[in-house]
Amino acid sequence: MAAVTDEVLTFEEALAEFEPVLGFEVHVELNTRTKMFSSAPNAFGDVPNTNVTEVDLGLPGVLPVVNGKAVEYAIKLGLALNCQIAPVCGFARKNYFYPDTPKNFQTSQYDDPIAHDGWLDVELEDGTVFRVEIERAHMEEDAGKLTHVGGASGRIQDAAHSLVDYNRAGVPLIEIVTKPIKGAGERAPELARAYVTAIRDIVKALDISDARMERGNVRCDANVSLMEKGHHVFGIRTETKNVNSTRAVAHAVTYEIQRQAAILRAGGTITQETRHWHEDTRTTTAGRPKSDADDYRYFPEPDLVPIVTTPEWIEELRAQLPEPPAERRRRLKAEWGYSDEEFRDVVNAGVMDEIAATIEAGASAPAARKWWMGEIARLANVAEREVAELGIGPADVVEVEALIAEKTINDKIAKQVLGFVAAGEGSPRGIVEARSLAVVSDDGALTAAVQEAIAQNPGVVDKIRGGKLQAVGALIGPVMKATRGQADAGRVREIVLEQLGVSE
């Protein structure tokens, strides 16, 4: 069996013989102020073992207390995923020994999740809508983080010792589990990516998570199994753990389909196991064997009383739900009048919210798109930063547009101005004033510059007088140069024609 694991079929070969069945377990780290069962701060990136209380360390005698905000978030997410909300639910203990779990059990929901039986309509790139059934969304706590020190690989196998940081231990999580997803066929990788993206957008819109996959705020375990075409019995599945970008989820699904297809076609059997994802090679390797018989000795958590949700509470939370991200996208696309391609580029560039805010603040839809997809995106690219982190806000873009409309600046200067805004020099209007960037609209100064240009370019003047009006451009250049680019090109053209006595 091991002999064939390194071989893969092409994706087309695999899909010709097998039907993939997918399943996803997405962990969402909540952005509550405190942890799931303690009053310790829920914060990322602090000095190890500073955001801990005796509860997070599992010291003798401690007891958990449920974070009410986390329960509220779980209900909101459940509602956004069209789930039923349990009237009563509880926590269970999942017992296993590992140094990153301070109590040697994880407090989690087991057979009574707070939200169950929902669905999510996932839109693929061409607009096809694929309904993914949600089995459950349940609350649990995160584990701590181990760092293996003293070895070359940073892995536990050759480490001299391991360090444990319990800052993350007890951070509230919601795990969203799908039912088996059949019928995606060759679109399975695309669906995988779209599903995780949709979940990320929803938790972001609900403002219950920072939703930054690179920080592990959203982590996906992807289950893949293959059925022979025309059959209905699920194959043995693998679970690729902790895939940390939407793109990688698609790649991991692709790879597993190809790998499993090669094994099955060679007459082998799939080992039920967890698999590790390797971003550099876009492959997976075997982790630990996992069977349904893994014995966590679940039993109801005796230190916590059941959570009771009332219909009134649920309805109150339902009323607070924002517009679903997919619907919002459809609405905005129609309102803005962008083409399919334009809108897709906007979404992929991650500037939809910025454009919406800019339009909201008074800019036109084409202008907003022009700036965010153009100069601002370029500045971000050069600075190697996220567009949102550049320091340019929707109000700045609106101000730049206004300055152009009143002919105080032109497009070229506007680009410079945005650069100065990003550099932290203040508002566009203030920058134009401080740096004296306003276009020269004083006819006296412009006329002098035009006359100078006419005197210097007799050949061009003859052409214009001869009716070749497009030759005016050859005079505008020198005028611009003379005014250091601050001339209003339209006005320069008018003055040239005036001076030469030519009319259009």
Added chain:
Amino acid sequence: MAERLRAGEITSVELTRAHLDRIAAVDGDGSGTGIHAFLHVNTDEALAVAAEVDAIRAAGGAEAEALHPLAGVPVAVKDNIVTVGQPTTAASRMLEGWMSPYDATVVTRLREARLPILGKTNMDEFAMGGSTEHSAFGNTRNPWDPERIPGGSGGGSAAAVAAFMAPLALGSDTGGSIRQPGAVTGTVGAKPTYGGVSRYGVIAMASSLDQVGPVARTVQDAAALQELLGGHDPKDSTSLPEPIEGLLEAARRDDVAGLRIGIVTELKGEGYQEGVLARFREAVAVLKEAGAEVVEVSCPHFRYALGAYYLIMPSEASSNLAKFDGVRYGNRVVPDGGGTIEQVMGATRAAGFGEEVKRRIILGTYALSAGYYDAYYGSAQKIRTLVQRDFEAAFAQVDVLVSPTSPTTAFGFGEKLDDPLAMYLNDVATIPANLAGVPGISVPGGLADGLPVGVQFLAPARADAVMYRAAAALESRLEQAWDGPLWAQAPELDEARPAQPAGVGTSRTTTAGGED
């Protein structure tokens, strides 16, 4: 005692020093003939708190007025309740020398009310046992007969109170660990309604059964201490939102006229020592005489309670004790030549846990494992429900239930050590209350063959007051009959002598200045 303090007849420092002196005189260090009720004596801090109370009382004014009625009365704390500034070991090698960085909520309440804490009392390791023979640091002796057990798991707290080393103590009761030691040492021990007293900071054995409660010499003292300890704690989710009140008032009422008292048919038959049954019948007669209406009620599922308890308790314990692995605190044992994480955890647990603890962890792990869960843990939970229904049906007929606390008087050391089942049977009368979460109290019922016998009262959940009322009424009438409290009949204790040669397994620590 508290009244004499308030009246200024005695100072808290005098009272505290007297108890510390008594500890020094009769407790020993576990190596010789002493009672060995304490694992740690907290001399300096206890005297400092006592001096504070005396100063406040001497100064008078609003602050003196605001002092808690029990302020200045010393108290001993069972060693599975965490305390800042003193070791907490739960009588296990696993935690030998461990100092908690935080206080249990009940300890915080003791400190706020300014009760000097005398020290930490001996117990069965992690509260597992009925004789205090499972302490990793040596047995506690019964003050009534030093060759006999003081009950368990809270044998240290009961013996400290019985031997006049502490007027008050805290215990924890998972299956009878406050009441059974109370019965066999002639003291009063109460298990409050589940949730009535915070469990935060109490090293858990079985979370759904554990309850902290008072150990005292009189029912009124116990009531006063429970009132101090109780009330809602936001750090304990299972803590009741409303306090259980009126306990001391009920204990002072001294009447049972019109009270309906039920004798549990299933808790007075086979396996009960004849002397125990005789004292129990006398107690029932006294209650009748005092005007109580006594009827016999049947709780048919109590016979299964012991079995259910010995599945639920180890199941929860196996999970609660998983945290003791040598990774974060306590002792760590590294195998020769190092080892993997699993090997270090294994070696630590092999060396750190005693036999009884291992027995229960293995039992619980088995009962929870997939494939056996339904047959064991699941069935036990069903029986638990049936026991609760038995109580509901019984309390529909009567106000309180009464039974012997323990089927026997204190047995000799080693007598049941090789027969865990026989040891477990000693809790047959106390366990149903833990399964149902109802309150229970044991009061001295007299002597059988020279050893104390306990009478147990049980009441509906949250009706702790009626339990105190019935217990206090019996206590006052028996004391009249005996012409004084039962403890007046206790034998005089010899001065503790260290073992010869000295230096064998000294386990008691002290933060004292050593002025004795």
